[in-house]
Amino acid sequence: MDVAKARSQYPILTGPQPFIYADNAGGSQVPKTVVSRMVDYLLNTNVQVGADYVPSKVATRRVMEEGPTAAKILMNAASADEIVLGASSTMNVENLAQGLTGDIKAGDEIIITGEHEANGGPWKRLATRVGATTILWPHRPLHSANPYAVALVLDDLLPLITARTRLVAFTSCSNILGSVVPVADIVPxxxxxxxxxxxxxxxxxxxxxxxxxxKKVDVRAWDVDYCVFSCYKIYGAHVSAMYVRSDALKNSVSSVVHHFLKVPEVAYKIMPGGPGYESVYAITGVIPYLLSLTPDGEKLLEETGLLQDATADSMPLLTNPALPAALDTSWAAIAAHDHGLLAPLLAFLTHPDQWARGVRIAGDGGAFNGQSGDEDRTVGAAFKPHVAGRAPTVSFVMVESSNGKPQLGSKQIVEYFDKKGGIGIRYGHFYAFTLVSKIAPGGDPADGVVRISLVHYNTVAEVERIIEVLKEVLA
Ligand SMILES: Cc1ncc(COP(=O)(O)O)c(C=O)c1O
Structure with missing residues (x-):
């Protein structure tokens, strides 16, 4: 992957005062190719959708066809009719829970995790509405030496399943721990x-x-009924896409749109109020951007005319049979680059010197953990080590040091970075309130964890700079 080329899409990273953006789990940067689609939409097709005049026909195609088709491809769903588009993932899951209110009954059990509240709160509120119960699938410590190294383990989920279980809601990757949860193993x-x-x-x-x-989301390989992601975290605009299996649209979900709208059994039935149209259309720019990261992808862009004109009709690309394989190549390139970023950061944070200083990885330090290697895992056989498949989202907490240095809070560490300038990292609970309440030293979720979250347009040099500043603050 040509990182310099990817970075050329982002002036904030490469301008006269380059900024090291390491808060990507909160929201990614938006490449110029995506922005140009939004601008083109607003300047040339910002009319009402569904009318018969010509600009409306173009807008309708962009919003009702191209955007959902692009999201369908990013989810690997069978049909764009299974794609709900909404203002945010939080809003989409809330609307889904509203739509399931008639189908989930008193006495039913809903299993949730302590991860981001977007996939917890709506289910708790639904349970309260109908008299169902929520049950927590708890995180388990991976290492006897580090109680903050926790993960969701299948062995802990299975005993929670009973004859009353109706829904299991969990995350495929933690926005705190960075650990990838093996959905394809868990669902069967x-x-x-x-x-x-x-x-x-x-x-x-x-x-x-x-x-x-x-990583590539694959709702069909995962065999899930509902799946959600936020486009503003995957190099798109502020809109969320949610997959709802067609069978669930027919048999589980009731309409939450205006009573007089006679919607068929498609995703639109849980889209009360539309998201920003230019943001929906912008999803069509995410795929060309991902393709632009590899030579194979660029070739396909050239063949479909998008290399020459970044705002050209995306349907020839979206319907091209070579697209899935080219996208897989991009995801593989991203994974390799992600791993290259992760390795030095984890190696530093888990070094015995940092351990003595009081640094504890929240999540899986895996083979990089200087204190306790993989052999120390206390987890069951169904658990797979995460590091190879882990996202480069690294959180840590500070406990009392064993070398006499003062104990630091997450806030103090991030304040040091902010004063220094030029690097964006954050601390807190990042809305994974239940999880962070359990692992935050002193039980203070507001101080929470320090989170450094990287994506493919970050560089090893940036990670080295972050490590330099960490060395200063931990000194
Ligand atoms: C894991 C996870 N789930 C859900 C959300 C909520 O997404 P949205 O901001 O689109 O509601 C976030 C946002 O930070 C997240 O990190």
Missing amino acids: AVRAKAKEMGAPKVEVCVDAVAYAPH
């Missing part, structure tokens, strides 16, 4: 256990918001 195990227990209907809802910037 959940379905088999539910069948054994006699549960009549179990659905699965996956929050892929922190996963989608790094």
Whole structure:
């Protein structure tokens, strides 16, 4: 992957005063190719959709066809009719829970995690509305030496499944821990256990918001019923895409749109009020951007006319049979680059010197953990080590040092970076309130964890600079 070329899309990273943006799990940068689509939409087709005049026909195609088709491809859904587009993932899951209110009954059980509240709160509120119960799938410590190195482990989920289980809602990647949760292993195990227990209907809802910037989301391979991600974290604009399996649209979800709108059994039935149209259309720019990261992808862009004209009709590309393989190549390039960023950062943070200073990785330090290697894992057989598949989102907390240095809080560390300038990192609970309440030293979720979150347009040199500043603040 040509990182310099990727970075040329982002003036904030490369301008006269380059900024090291390491807060990507909060929202990514938007490449020029995506911005140009938004500008083109607003300047040339910002009219009402669904009318018969010519600009409206173009706008309708862009918003109703091209944007959902691009999201369908990014999800690997079977049909664009299964794609809900909404203002945010939080809003999309809330609307989904509203739509499921008639189908989830008193006594049903909903399993949730302590990860981002977007895939927790809506289910808790639904449970309260109908008299169902939520049950927490807790995180488990991976290392006896580090209680902050926690993960979701399948062995802990399966005993929670009973004849009353109706929905299992979890994340495919933690926005705090960076750990990838093996959805393709979990879903069949959940379905088999539910069948054994006699549960009549179990659905699965996956929050892929922190996963989608790094890896290919594949709702069909995962066999999930609902899946959501936020386009503004995957190099798009502020809009969210949610997959709803067509079977669920027919048999589980009721319409939440105006009563007089006779919507068929498609995603639109849980889209009360539309998202920003230019943001929906901008999703069509994300795919060309991802393709531009590899020579294979560039070739396809050239063949479909998008290399020559970044705002050209995207349908020839979106319907091209070579697209899935070219996108896979881009995801592989991103994964390799991500790993290259992760390795030095984890190696530094888990070094015995940092351990003595009181640094504890929140999540999986894996083979890089200077204190306790993989052999110390206390997890069950179904658990796969995360580091190779881990996202470069690294959080840590500070405990008392064993070398007499003062204990630092997350806030103090981030304040040091902010004073220094030129680097953006954050601290707090990042809305994974339940998880962070459990792992924050002193039980203070507001101080929470320090989070450094990187994506493919970050460089190893940037990571080295972050490490230099960490060395200063930890000295
Ligand atoms: C893992 C995860 N899930 C859900 C969300 C919520 O996304 P949105 O801001 O689109 O509601 C976030 C946002 O930070 C997140 O990181």
